[in-house]
Amino acid sequence: MAGRIFAPLLTVLLLGGVGTAIYLSVTEQFQSMNQEKIKGVSGSEKIEFFHDTETIAALANTPWNLMAQVEKAGSREIASYNLSNYDFAFPAGVPAAEKILREQNIKKYFQPFFTPMVIASWKPIAEILIANGIVEHKGNAYYIIDMNKLISLMLEKKRWTDLKGSNKYPANKSILITTTDVRKSNSAAMYLALASYVLNNNTIVQNDQQTDAIIDKLASLFLRQGFTENSSAIPFQDYLTMGPGKAPMVMMYEAQFLSEAAKENSAINSDMVLLYPEPTLFTKHVLIPFSENGSKLGEALNNDETLQKIATQHGLRTQNIALFRNFIKNKKLPVPDSLVNIIEPPSYEVLEKMIQKIELLYSQG
Amino acid sequence: MTCVYSAIMINLFIALMFLTGCEQLEQASSNSVLKVLAGSELKDIEPMLETIKKQTGVTMEMHYIGTLDGAEKIVSGREHYDLAWFSHAKYFSLLQDENKIIHSQEKIALSPVIPAVKTSLAQQWGWVNNPDVTWSQIAEKIKMGEFKYAMTDPTASNSGFSTVMSVQAALSNAGDALTAEDIDADKLKSFFSGQSLTSGSSGWLSEAYIRDQNKLGGLFNYESVLMKMNRSGELQDPLTLIYPKEGMVTADYPLILLAKDKIEPYQQLVAYLKSAEFQTWMMTQTDRRPVNTTVALSDSFPKGYLMDLPFPTSITTVNEILFTYLDDKRKPSHSYFVLDLSGSMGGDRLVALKQAMVNLSGGDSSITGQFARFRNREQVTFLPFNQDVIEIRDFSIGKNGLGMQKIQDYINSLKATGGTGIYSSLKTAYQQARLAIEKDPERFYSIVLMSDGISNEGLSYQQFEQYYRQESDYLANIRTFPVLFGEADQQEMDNLARLTGGRVFDSRKDPLSHVFKKIRGYQ
Numbered sequence: 098m099a100g101r102i103f104a105p106l107l108t109v110l111l112l113g114g115v116g117t118a119i120y121l122s123v124t125e126q127f128q129s130m131n132q133e134k135i136k137g138v139s140g141s142e143k144i145e146f147f148h149d150t151e152t153i154a155a156l157a158n159t160p161w162n163l164m165a166q167v168e169k170a171g172s173r174e175i176a177s178y179n180l181s182n183y184d185f186a187f188p189a190g191v192p193a194a195e196k197i198l199r200e201q202n203i204k205k206y207f208q209p210f211f212t213p214m215v216i217a218s219w220k221p222i223a224e225i226l227i228a229n230g231i232v233e234h235k236g237n238a239y240y241i242i243d244m245n246k247l248i249s250l251m252l253e254k255k256r257w258t259d260l261k262g263s264n265k266y267p268a269n270k271s272i273l274i275t276t277t278d279v280r281k282s283n284s285a286a287m288y289l290a291l292a293s294y295v296l297n298n299n300t301i302v303q304n305d306q307q308t309d310a311i312i313d314k315l316a317s318l319f320l321r322q323g324f325t326e327n328s329s330a331i332p333f334q335d336y337l338t339m340g341p342g343k344a345p346m347v348m349m350y351e352a353q354f355l356s357e358a359a360k361e362n363s364a365i366n367s368d369m370v371l372l373y374p375e376p377t378l379f380t381k382h383v384l385i386p387f388s389e390n391g392s393k394l395g396e397a398l399n400n401d402e403t404l405q406k407i408a409t410q411h412g413l414r415t416q417n418i419a420l421f422r423n424f425i426k427n428k429k430l431p432v433p434d435s436l437v438n439i440i441e442p443p444s445y446e447v448l449e450k451m452i453q454k455i456e457l458l459y460s461q462g
Numbered sequence: 463m464t465c466v467y468s469a470i471m472i473n474l475f476i477a478l479m480f481l482t483g484c485e486q487l488e489q490a491s492s493n494s495v496l497k498v499l500a501g502s503e504l505k506d507i508e509p510m511l512e513t514i515k516k517q518t519g520v521t522m523e524m525h526y527i528g529t530l531d532g533a534e535k536i537v538s539g540r541e542h543y544d545l546a547w548f549s550h551a552k553y554f555s556l557l558q559d560e561n562k563i564i565h566s567q568e569k570i571a572l573s574p575v576i577p578a579v580k581t582s583l584a585q586q587w588g589w590v591n592n593p594d595v596t597w598s599q600i601a602e603k604i605k606m607g608e609f610k611y612a613m614t615d616p617t618a619s620n621s622g623f624s625t626v627m628s629v630q631a632a633l634s635n636a637g638d639a640l641t642a643e644d645i646d647a648d649k650l651k652s653f654f655s656g657q658s659l660t661s662g663s664s665g666w667l668s669e670a671y672i673r674d675q676n677k678l679g680g681l682f683n684y685e686s687v688l689m690k691m692n693r694s695g696e697l698q699d700p701l702t703l704i705y706p707k708e709g710m711v712t713a714d715y716p717l718i719l720l721a722k723d724k725i726e727p728y729q730q731l732v733a734y735l736k737s738a739e740f741q742t743w744m745m746t747q748t749d750r751r752p753v754n755t756t757v758a759l760s761d762s763f764p765k766g767y768l769m770d771l772p773f774p775t776s777i778t779t780v781n782e783i784l785f786t787y788l789d790d791k792r793k794p795s796h797s798y799f800v801l802d803l804s805g806s807m808g809g810d811r812l813v814a815l816k817q818a819m820v821n822l823s824g825g826d827s828s829i830t831g832q833f834a835r836f837r838n839r840e841q842v843t844f845l846p847f848n849q850d851v852i853e854i855r856d857f858s859i860g861k862n863g864l865g866m867q868k869i870q871d872y873i874n875s876l877k878a879t880g881g882t883g884i885y886s887s888l889k890t891a892y893q894q895a896r897l898a899i900e901k902d903p904e905r906f907y908s909i910v911l912m913s914d915g916i917s918n919e920g921l922s923y924q925q926f927e928q929y930y931r932q933e934s935d936y937l938a939n940i941r942t943f944p945v946l947f948g949e950a951d952q953q954e955m956d957n958l959a960r961l962t963g964g965r966v967f968d969s970r971k972d973p974l975s976h977v978f979k980k981i982r983g984y985q
Binding site: 168169174254256267268269270271273320321322323324325326327331334335337338339340341342343344362364366459 | 552555556562564566567568569572635637638639640707708709712714722725753755756767768769770771772773774775776
């Protein structure tokens with residue numbers, strides 16, 4: 098039996114490494130024995146938040162007294178897990194959450210964090226896109242990318258070498274946004290939602306008829322990319338380590354970029370820029386509790402200002418806008434603190450149907 | 463009860479605080495052994511395994527295998543591994559399909575697979591310090607017969623695999639990921655007609671290149687291997703590394719978590735492998751590029767980013783590309799099998815030999831088994847021997863495995879009896895191969911020699927060596943791959959492999975069927 102208590106303690110020590118051990122005072126460690134261990138599964142983008150020693154400490158504090166052990170999974174894959182072993186699921190994206198809520202027949206959920214979808218890119222790429230009237234450098238601070246123009250360019254199968262000023266990026270490759278696998282990961286599903294809105298004459302797709310009219314075009318935005326990864330963490334890793342040669346434009350969560358940018362030895366350099374799509378949409382991070390302790394975690398993330406502050410340090414936006422404003426100001430990040438032209442994704446049924454149709458096209462090779 | 467817990471917990475806790483505070487004892491708190499299935503090119507990490515253990519408390523128990531073989535082995539679930547560590551995970555990801563086998567992956571290093579051309583040729587062609595060289599220009603040089611190169615078998619080794627994917631993508635001129643329709647048959651056939659040396663491993667390819675450097679213009683390999691070759695002092699004409707403008711496929715060495723419950727030691731490993739200390743070691747000692755951006759790329763690497771080519775969406779397309787390469791695009795092979803049928807080969811040994819040969823003629827239906835079997839357009843010659851060659855039997859393979867049943871029937875009819883005359887039989891094989899080359903030079907010629915004992919009839923090794931050296935102008939392109947089996951003479955087999963530029967395969971621990979499958983990468 099002792100092993101069962103020993104194990105979570107070891108978990109904390111190992112997750113945070115020696116740093117945790119030193120950080121947590123002896124008293125806090127003793128308190129931790131009263132903590133309730135809870136197990137959850139989350140999209141990969143929030144794993145660092147849960148591994149943060151400050152998060153571990155804040156959750157360990159009264160009134161929460163929680164010790165969360167979190168596994169990562171593609172947000173759209175969570176629904177296929179045997180969820181009876183978990184206290185909570187924390188997918189990114191309302192559609193992925195809706196799927197779990199329906200299948201588990203649960204009504205309760207929390208939406209503590211959200212983050213806009215962005216395109217991570219490089220200065221030379223942004224300059225080419227500016228020269229071609231697709232990107233605008235707003236107040237010399239941040240970049241806005243016109244999704245209507247970009248998507249038509251992509252559907253015309255234009256290559257980078259077809260663009261004005263492409264000597265800055267003389268790639269013979271098609272212009273495409275790199276995403277994750279739309280069958281498995283939320284960030285790609287969000288891109289699908291965004292592209293479907295644009296292709297449906299800037300209105301939310303609501304029925305089969307509208308879907309059928311645009312599905313081949315939508316599918317091509319994914320199929321033409323070739324191999325895609327299952328989790329948004331991997332394209333981001335590639336973005337940080339492989340430069341624009343791997344993927345000149347990567348669809349990701351704003352929080353991924355900001356969280357890295359805020360780090361001390363950040364891998365973000367001055368050539369890396371965010372393009373804010375117009376229109377864009379938010380990914381809401383939805384915590385679905387399966388137990389009372391799961392609910393307690395939801396309440397902690399919703400209400401505890403310390404935890405919200407930590408989440409902000411990880412680039413996530415919360416209901417507390419002031420925290421986010423302070424964060425980007427302190428870190429001098431070229432980020433708009435509020436976004437206009439935010440759209441909603443299509444309903445769960447419509448989006449799922451689109452994905453199923455694309456899945457079918459994948460299997461046909 | 464609770465009281466007892468608390469007492470235990472406090473003791474454990476105090477012990478733990480003590481341990482974490484004390485570096486040398488720290489490893490004891492988490493010492494675990496992880497079983498790692500790794501790409502064979504990662505053997506060069508071995509000098510660091512002790513340090514890794516010291517820094518993380520985790521012992522990496524390494525088992526080496528080729529990339530595609532490894533992917534298949536893990537997906538089949540036949541054997542348990544905690545981690546996998548390959549040059550890339552794309553084939554693996556596609557193969558796992560709906561089963562979630564990869565629980566986590568973190569890239570550890572980068573190395574593009576690129577062409578390298580002898581500097582004298584690069585100068586002549588204006589390719590030195592020229593960032594605009596394209597795959598199409600390379601294809602042009604091959605077509606004109608000016609560029610003969612070495613490349614590994616794409617179904618056995620990742621450098622060949624990556625090269626084939628790059629060539630397909632670049633020559634199809636598709637801006638998007640390849641589909642089967644994009645593939646231009648004639649261009650590819652022409653490109654691969656320049657391949658004059660094949661191999662089942664990237665490491666052996668560079669050794670074989672060094673031996674045959676006078677006959678070749680360059681090779682395709684990892685940037686890391688090519689840089690090491692240039693530093694080796696064994697090249698008369700150093701290599702100019704080319705980074706084709708259309709792009710290339712870059713190996714990214716993901717460390718993959720297979721056993722979900724090993725997440726903690728896995729994270730410890732990842733943290734150390736991505737630390738500045740390890741990344742710097744890896745860059746300076748193995749010539750792979752770091753993924754940790756705080757480690758600056760050393761001056762030995764060219765500046766600028768690596769242009770990536772898209773990778774196909776489906777396993778079907780990938781396999782189709784590979785099968786097309788084997789069946790239609792590459793130079794066909796003529797494979798000689800000199801097989802010991804002396805009395806000592808009776809019983810289990812003969813059964814094992816028959817199984818191995820039947821597997822190559824369609825008996826192994828696994829995907830790597832399908833890659834390894836005899837190919838369309840291939841010539842296969844069997845020279846079973848005891849005191850001397852018993853008979854010479856030629857087989858031609860056609861489309862869709864035509865002719866393989868005949869091989870199976872023939873193999874199943876073999877019987878073991880008599881003495882062992884290895885070298886007279888091998889000489890016969892060389893004489894046969896020499897005649898065949900004169901008639902049909904556009905093939906790969908190779909000999910597999912399998913014997914379970916010591917030669918006691920006919921020519922001695924020394925007499926064979928004398929023959930080989932006298933005729934070496936004609937025989938030098940015919941390598942012998944000896945298979946160590948039973949009581950074979952390892953020393954002599956090593957000498958034979960060295961003499962002919964082949965490689966010894968040890969079947970004393972590994973089943974014959976595995977060994978023969980592996981040898982196919984060299985034919």
